Amino acid sequence: MELTKQWRDHFKQLRAFDEAISLLYWDMRTQMPEQSAPLRAETIGYLSTEAFKRQTSDSFKQLLEEMEAANGLTATEKRSLQVAKTQYERNAKIPASEYQAYVTLVSEAETAWEKAKEQNDWGMFAPFLKKILTYQRKFADYFGYDAHPYDALLYDFEPGMTVAQLDDLFETLRDELVPLIRNLPGGTASLDWSMNEKAQERICHDWMRVVDYDLSRGRLDATVHPFEITINRRDVRITTKYDEADFRNALFGTMHEAGHATYEQQIDESLDELGLGGGASMGIHESQSLFFENFVGRSIAFLKSVYPNLQAEHHALQDVDFETFYAGVNEAKPSLIRIEADELTYSLHIIIRYELEKALIQGDLSVDELPAAWNKLYKEYLGVDVPSDAKGVLQDVHWAGGSFGYFPSYALGLIYAAQLTESLRAEHPDFETWIATGEFAPIKQWLATNVHRHGKTLTPNELIRTVTGEDISVRPLVRYLTSKYGTA
Amino acid sequence: MELTKQWRDHFKQLRAFDEAISLLYWDMRTQMPEQSAPLRAETIGYLSTEAFKRQTSDSFKQLLEEMEAANGLTATEKRSLQVAKTQYERNAKIPASEYQAYVTLVSEAETAWEKAKEQNDWGMFAPFLKKILTYQRKFADYFGYDAHPYDALLYDFEPGMTVAQLDDLFETLRDELVPLIRNLPGGTASLDWSMNEKAQERICHDWMRVVDYDLSRGRLDATVHPFEITINRRDVRITTKYDEADFRNALFGTMHEAGHATYEQQIDESLDELGLGGGASMGIHESQSLFFENFVGRSIAFLKSVYPNLQAEHHALQDVDFETFYAGVNEAKPSLIRIEADELTYSLHIIIRYELEKALIQGDLSVDELPAAWNKLYKEYLGVDVPSDAKGVLQDVHWAGGSFGYFPSYALGLIYAAQLTESLRAEHPDFETWIATGEFAPIKQWLATNVHRHGKTLTPNELIRTVTGEDISVRPLVRYLTSKYGTA
Numbered sequence: 020m021e022l023t024k025q026w027r028d029h030f031k032q033l034r035a036f037d038e039a040i041s042l043l044y045w046d047m048r049t050q051m052p053e054q055s056a057p058l059r060a061e062t063i064g065y066l067s068t069e070a071f072k073r074q075t076s077d078s079f080k081q082l083l084e085e086m087e088a089a090n091g092l093t094a095t096e097k098r099s100l101q102v103a104k105t106q107y108e109r110n111a112k113i114p115a116s117e118y119q120a121y122v123t124l125v126s127e128a129e130t131a132w133e134k135a136k137e138q139n140d141w142g143m144f145a146p147f148l149k150k151i152l153t154y155q156r157k158f159a160d161y162f163g164y165d166a167h168p169y170d171a172l173l174y175d176f177e178p179g180m181t182v183a184q185l186d187d188l189f190e191t192l193r194d195e196l197v198p199l200i201r202n203l204p205g206g207t208a209s210l211d212w213s214m215n216e217k218a219q220e221r222i223c224h225d226w227m228r229v230v231d232y233d234l235s236r237g238r239l240d241a242t243v244h245p246f247e248i249t250i251n252r253r254d255v256r257i258t259t260k261y262d263e264a265d266f267r268n269a270l271f272g273t274m275h276e277a278g279h280a281t282y283e284q285q286i287d288e289s290l291d292e293l294g295l296g297g298g299a300s301m302g303i304h305e306s307q308s309l310f311f312e313n314f315v316g317r318s319i320a321f322l323k324s325v326y327p328n329l330q331a332e333h334h335a336l337q338d339v340d341f342e343t344f345y346a347g348v349n350e351a352k353p354s355l356i357r358i359e360a361d362e363l364t365y366s367l368h369i370i371i372r373y374e375l376e377k378a379l380i381q382g383d384l385s386v387d388e389l390p391a392a393w394n395k396l397y398k399e400y401l402g403v404d405v406p407s408d409a410k411g412v413l414q415d416v417h418w419a420g421g422s423f424g425y426f427p428s429y430a431l432g433l434i435y436a437a438q439l440t441e442s443l444r445a446e447h448p449d450f451e452t453w454i455a456t457g458e459f460a461p462i463k464q465w466l467a468t469n470v471h472r473h474g475k476t477l478t479p480n481e482l483i484r485t486v487t488g489e490d491i492s493v494r495p496l497v498r499y500l501t502s503k504y505g506t507a
Numbered sequence: 508m509e510l511t512k513q514w515r516d517h518f519k520q521l522r523a524f525d526e527a528i529s530l531l532y533w534d535m536r537t538q539m540p541e542q543s544a545p546l547r548a549e550t551i552g553y554l555s556t557e558a559f560k561r562q563t564s565d566s567f568k569q570l571l572e573e574m575e576a577a578n579g580l581t582a583t584e585k586r587s588l589q590v591a592k593t594q595y596e597r598n599a600k601i602p603a604s605e606y607q608a609y610v611t612l613v614s615e616a617e618t619a620w621e622k623a624k625e626q627n628d629w630g631m632f633a634p635f636l637k638k639i640l641t642y643q644r645k646f647a648d649y650f651g652y653d654a655h656p657y658d659a660l661l662y663d664f665e666p667g668m669t670v671a672q673l674d675d676l677f678e679t680l681r682d683e684l685v686p687l688i689r690n691l692p693g694g695t696a697s698l699d700w701s702m703n704e705k706a707q708e709r710i711c712h713d714w715m716r717v718v719d720y721d722l723s724r725g726r727l728d729a730t731v732h733p734f735e736i737t738i739n740r741r742d743v744r745i746t747t748k749y750d751e752a753d754f755r756n757a758l759f760g761t762m763h764e765a766g767h768a769t770y771e772q773q774i775d776e777s778l779d780e781l782g783l784g785g786g787a788s789m790g791i792h793e794s795q796s797l798f799f800e801n802f803v804g805r806s807i808a809f810l811k812s813v814y815p816n817l818q819a820e821h822h823a824l825q826d827v828d829f830e831t832f833y834a835g836v837n838e839a840k841p842s843l844i845r846i847e848a849d850e851l852t853y854s855l856h857i858i859i860r861y862e863l864e865k866a867l868i869q870g871d872l873s874v875d876e877l878p879a880a881w882n883k884l885y886k887e888y889l890g891v892d893v894p895s896d897a898k899g900v901l902q903d904v905h906w907a908g909g910s911f912g913y914f915p916s917y918a919l920g921l922i923y924a925a926q927l928t929e930s931l932r933a934e935h936p937d938f939e940t941w942i943a944t945g946e947f948a949p950i951k952q953w954l955a956t957n958v959h960r961h962g963k964t965l966t967p968n969e970l971i972r973t974v975t976g977e978d979i980s981v982r983p984l985v986r987y988l989t990s991k992y993g994t995a
Contacts (some may be wrong), residue, residue, distance in 0.1 A: 035553040038546070039527040042534055050538070054724045055742035058526070062739070065523040236542045251550070252541035 021087055023096060025082060027292040029073070029369040030099075034291050036070040038251050045248050045256055047241045056135065060171065073337060075110050081229040083107060085481075098476050099293035109174070112161040121154050124181050125421045132419035139409040141390055148418060149386045152379055155423050159380065169380045172424035177431060179478050182377060184491070185427055188434065189370045194495045195501075196367055200353055202506050210347045211335035214266040216241075218332045222266070223259060223273040225328055229321070230311060231459040232277040236284055245272045247308075248281035252288045252296065255280040266333070267348060271312050278311030279304060281463060285471035295475040303479050305432025306439060307470065313362045313433075314440045314499075315462075317349055318457040351504055353401040355410045364401060364435070368494075371396040372415075376423050435483060437496035442487045510577055511584060513570060515780040517561070522779050524558040528740050533736050533744055537728045563598050570594060586964050587781035597662070600649040613909045616818025620907035627897040629878055636906060637874045640867055643911050648869065654972075657868045660912035664789040665919060667966050670865060672979070676922065677858045680981045683989075684855055685888060686822045688841055690994050691851075694770040698835045699823035702754040704729075704822045710754070711747060711761040713816055717809070719947040720797060722738055724772050733760045733798075735767035740776045740784065743768040743828065754821070755836060759800050766799030767792060769951060773959035783963040791967050794927060795958065796989055801850045801921075802987075803950075807944040839992055841889040843898045850921065851992050852889060854984075857918035859884040860903075864911050896900050923971060925984035927958065930975045 044064050051059060074080060086092070086100050113121075128147035135144035159168035167182040223239060240257035249255050251270060257276035262268045282298055290296040298304035315321050322345055330336045351363040362366050375392060378384035384392055393412040394405040405411035417425050443465055444450045453462055469486045483491055531551050560939060561567060574580070574588050601609075616635035623632035647656035655670040702710075711727060737743050745764035750756045754954035770786055778784040786792035803809050810833055818824045824832060839851040848856050863880060866872035872880055881894040881900040893899035905913050931953055932938045941950055957974045971979055 031549075032553065035550045038550040039531060039554060042530055043527060046530055046534065050723050050726065051738075052722065052742050055739055058739040059739055061519075062523045062526040065520065067526060076848065129900055236540050238538065238540055250539075251543060251546040253546055254540055 022082075022085055023092070026086055026096070026099070029079065030081065030292045030294045033070055033073060033294070034251070034296075036073075037249075038065055040066050040070070041248050041250050045250065048244075048246070049243050049258060052062075071110075074107065080107070080111075082504050095290075095293060095295070095476055098134045099295055102309075102475055105174075109162055113158060117154075117157075121421070123156070124150055125419070128419045128421075129416065132413070133415060136409050136413040139407050139413070141408045141413065144413065144419070145386050148389075151418070151421050152386065155421060156380060156382070167381065168375075169377050169424065172380065173427070174424075176422075176425050176428050177476065177479060178300060179480050180300075180427070180431070185373065188491065188493055189373060189427075189430065192366055192434075193370050193400065193429070195493070195497045196363070199500065199504055200351075200367070200401070201502065203351060204506060208339075208343050208347065210339060210344070212265040212267055212347075213263060213335075214333055215263060216261040219261045219263075219266045219269045222325075222329060222332055223269060226270060226274060226316075226325060227277055229325060229457045230274070230277060230281075230315065231463055232281060233284055237280055239273065240310030246277055247276045247283070249283045249297075252284070252286065252291060253367045253499035255283040271316055274316040275308040275312040278308035279500055281309040282310070282468070282471050285463070285467040286474045290474040290476065297475055299470075299473065299477055299482050300431075300479040301473055302435055303470070303482060305428055306435035307466070309432050309436040310440060310466075311363075314436055315454055317362070318451075318454060319345060320451045322348060324455050324457060333377070349503070355397070355403055355404050355405060356414055363500055366430045366433055369426050371400060371432075372417075372426040376418070376426065380423060394506070431479075431491070434491060434493055434496050438483060438487050438489070438492060438500045440499070441495045442469075510570075510573055511580070514574055514584070514587070516695060517567060517570060518780045518782040520781070521558055521561060522739070522784075524554055524561075525737075528554050528558070529736050529738050533738065536730050536732075536734070537746060559598075562595065568595065568599075573646060580598065583778075583781060583783070583964060584946055585810050587783055590963055591782050593662075597650055601646060605642075609909070612638055612642070613907070614982030616907045616909075617904065620901070620904060624901040625898050627895050627901070629896045629901065632901065632907070633874050636877075636886070639906070639909050640874065644868060644870070645908065655865075655869065657865050657912065660868065661915070662912075664910075664912050664916050665967060666788060667968050668788075668790075668915070668919070673861065676979065676981055677854075677915075677918065678862060679945055680854055680918070680922075680984070681858050681888065683981070683985045684851070687988060687992060688839075688852055688855070688889070691839055692994060696827075696831050696835065698757055698827060698832070700753040700835075701751060701823075702821055703751060704749040707749045707751075707754045708756045710813075710817060710820055711757060714762060714804075714813060715765055717813060717945045717947065718762070718765060718769075718803065719951055720769060721772055725768055727761065733764055735764045735771070737771045739787075740774065740779060743771040751906075757853060759804055762804040763796040763800040766796035769799070769954070770795040770959050773951070773955040774962040775960045778962040778964065785963055787958075787961065787963055787965055787970050788919075788967040789916035790923055791958070791970060793916055794923035795954070797850075797920050797924040798954075802924055803942055804852070806939075806942060807833060808939045812943050812945060837991070841891050843885070843893060844902055851988055854918045854921055855888045859888060860905075860914040861918075864906070864914065868911060919967075919979070922979060922984050923967070925987045926971060926975050926977070926980065928987070929983045930957075 039052075040063060043059060043066070047056070047059050047063075083100070083104055086096075087104070092100065124147070128144075128151055131147045132144050135141065155172065156168060159171040162171035162174070164171040170181045171306075173180045173185075220241075227234065227239065236253045236255060238256045240256065240258045243260060243263055245257070245259045247255065247257045257273065257280050259269045259273045259276065282304060286296055286298075288296075298307075323341060326336075326341055326344060330339075349361070353360040353367075354360055354363050357365070357368040357372075371393070374396065375384065375389065378392075379386070379389070388411045390408055397403050397405050397411065443462070447453075447461070447465065450462070453459065470482065473482060477485065480490060483489070531547060531554070535544070535547050535551075556680075571588070571592055573736055573790065573856065574584075575592070580588065612635070615638055616632075619635050623629065643660065644656060645725060647659040650659040650662070652659040655898050658669045661668045661673075708729075715727065717721065724741045724743060726744045728744065728746045729749055731748060733745070733747045735743065735745045745761065745768050747757045747761045747764065748897075770792060774784055774786075776784075786795075811829060814824075816831060837849070839849040841852050841855075842848055845853070845856040845860075859881070862884065863877065866880075867874070867877070878896055878900045885891050885893050885899065905911075931950070935941070935949070935953065938950070941947065961970060965973065968978060971977070
């Protein structure tokens with residue numbers, strides 16, 4: 020068989036496994052009868068192992084070597100080879116027995132974390148975190164790094180990103196945000212955000228139509244924890260959570276996931292059989308969800324266009340003028356919980372986590388010192404007192420899952436989204452009018468051409484440079500937030 | 508690794524593939540966005556091939572040989588070995604290249620059949636059927652047989668069943684049914700069976716509650732073609748079709764599928780890792796769906812118990828007395844279409860197909876002679892004139908799918924169901940009272956103990972002998988139908 024055909028077949032097979040595993044997972048979260056859970060976990064575990072075996076097998080190693088020796092590869096095939104080789108080498112560096120033990124540990128740690136959070140008992144989780152950290156530091160050494168062990172972990176989430184760059188970006192951002200937040204005006208009017216589930220569902224579908232989310236290649240379902248999942252390139256599903264006490268969660272959550280999904284739907288389909296069919300990075304992916312959620316969804320242009328419909332569904336809003344509603348939707352104030360934070364204060368939640376996990380990985384901070392360090396930074400950056408570990412250091416699952424290096428992606432997403440929006444707006448001064456009139460096709464087309472279709476053929480930095488002409492920069496985000504939330 | 512552990516691991520892996528493939532299929536029929544279809548077909552094809560490879564690999568062959576040489580196997584392990592070995596040998600007998608060509612042919616034939624049926628054009632389908640028959644006869648020769656080539660094909664559907672037995676059973680049954688049908692009284696009152704979908708859905712759920720179908724391990728969804736599918740032993744799903752013109756289809760269809768599902772839910776879970784976790788045969792499986800649909804669902808006791816609720820949902824029934832309703836639900840009359848036939852005439856549709864496909868396989872009948880032979884038997888057995896091939900010889904997909912030997916299962920299901928019901932009733936004279944009062948747990952328990960839990964550890968005949976003390980016999984079915992439909 021011709022070599023590049025073999026190469027493509029390898030990724031076609033992985034795609035088939037991916038489709039099955041993604042569907043098993045989606046179904047588990049949305050449709051599955053409760054008693055199916057233990058067998059479902061077994062099935063997902065087995066198929067994931069099968070897929071992993073294919074990525075680390077001797078025959079794949081040989082295929083890699085043959086591809087490296089081959090002549091006449093296209094640029095995309097070369098990129099495919101490079102991404103696959105890096106991933107193969109990272110996988111191969113961890114001894115199988117160690118990886119097995121680590122996977123078991125993480126699974127136990129997640130259960131321990133859930134209980135610890137529920138009972139507000141840091142001591143129940145700390146021993147697991149210590150073990151996970153030991154592994155993470157060992158993995159960083161296996162992977163190798165130049166300047167900082169944390170650099171080695173960042174690769175899984177943001178290839179090419181380094182501590183040196185993040186320090187610089189986040190320091191600037193923090194210094195700009197802290198005074199902005201200090202000077203926020205007092206509270207906004209207290210509005211009635213309650214709405215029944217059926218009405219929320221109708222409005223979510225209405226908003227999805229406005230932003231032209233392609234439901235012939237997707238679905239919206241309800242779940243406890245919202246997510247986007249790619250079953251295949253023409254079947255990208257999202258979920259949302261209907262909170263009858265506050266409909267903002269479902270509506271903006273749906274916009275967020277629709278942003279992720281639109282990215283996945285618009286990636287060039289032919290990249291799947293080269294293993295280049297996902298997003299460029301977690302940060303770039305998050306930039307697309309945040310673009311839909313904030314830069315479109317929370318904009319005056321969009322909200323004005325959908326407000327009459329919303330008022331018709333929600334009688335409590337009928338006597339509320341648009342300005343009051345807009346202020347309510349965009350209310351910013353320092354808070355304790357990351358996932359409930361507004362777009363202004365959100366990055367500070369991330370920067371706090373970044374500083375802490377960087378120190379943990381480097382050994383500058385011990386697990387026992389972590390809760391106090393957490394509370395200190397929340398006071399310093401956000402001015403809030405953390406009343407309990409459950410609402411503090413225990414709030415997120417990421418560390419229990421061993422995802423060190425993941426948090427920065429969320430703030431990078433905001434930074435990238437602001438950069439991309441500035442470029443889009445500069446090229447197309449009609450941007451606001453398009454949003455106001457629900458003419459979303461040209462916006463989706465611009466995103467497809469400049470961001471989406473490339474998949475993993477560009478690194479995050481290559482992508483941002485190509486589109487904006489600059490490297491990553493916090494300036495556009497600072498401009499956006501200052502103009503929206505500044506009092507000057 | 509210990510040998511029997513290796514053996515069990517083989518089947519555990521196949522179970523994981525089965526779960527993924529079944530879910531991919533279920534989702535395709537109930538949830539999937541339309542554009543996903545081509546990629547979904549590719550994924551199902553790939554994973555099915557992977558599963559098949561595991562069943563026919565050299566390493567599995569070696570495992571089989573080691574198991575055959577092993578000492579100290581339990582009775583269940585021995586049965587597992589016997590079933591797996593027979594299946595392996597059947598698979599191995601067909602040359603891979605021939606099998607590939609056959610799979611492609613069948614896929615083309617199904618498409619051709621669909622069009623031929625739509626356009627009532629036998630000539631569009633006949634060439635495909637000729638080729639399929641050539642393969643089927645070749646396969647029968649590969650598999651080997653003693654008396655009749657059709658025996659070799661029956662194994663896939665009804666292990667142990669032979670033409671000699673079927674000829675005897677079906678001849679008796681036909682001779683009993685034909686006069687019964689001739690002497691049916693005239694038509695019943697014409698009732699309004701229309702109902703909106705939501706109300707039908709409520710009643711289906713109501714009936715499922717009455718028969719204690721376990722929805723914590725199942726689901727009911729809507730589809731064009733109803734089916735039952737086992738995702739795993741604790742996740743057995745059914746679908747139904749809501750026909751707003753006639754609610755009987757959805758209601759009795761749901762009972763039918765709930766019967767299949769209850770069987771699957773009650774099979775001993777530990778049998779899955781020995782490859783013995785399905786039904787004993789297609790016929791036994793069908794006996795369970797028909798038990799729920801006819802012997803329970805169309806009984807006076809059950810219908811009386813649910814009739815008040817049904818009248819409350821369906822105002823057109825409020826002035827209809829129970830006897831008229833019962834007669835309407837149990838109306839029997841000769842007809843053209845198998846899947847619309849009542850329980851009295853149904854077996855004749857099957858016997859006609861059996862006689863025809865047996866003759867085709869043996870070479871006593873050519874494909875060109877088939878439509879005329881079909882029409883002749885419909886006139887002879889059912890007294891109806893076939894107006895077109897679309898409503899005659901082209902009505903079913905089975906032959907296009909290469910499923911020769913499948914049809915007898917439907918009639919065997921009725922025969923088995925009647926035998927099992929007689930035994931159940933003899934052991935438990937409370938049977939009717941249980942149904943009338945919705946006390947379904949003891950009935951499910953009896954089925955679990957006597958039929959369901961055994962999975963494939965017993966052959967159909969062993970199972971029927973163990974429960975009824977007799978071999979397969981049409982007498983109980985004849986008694987049941989004569990007492991329900993006889994005029995004497």
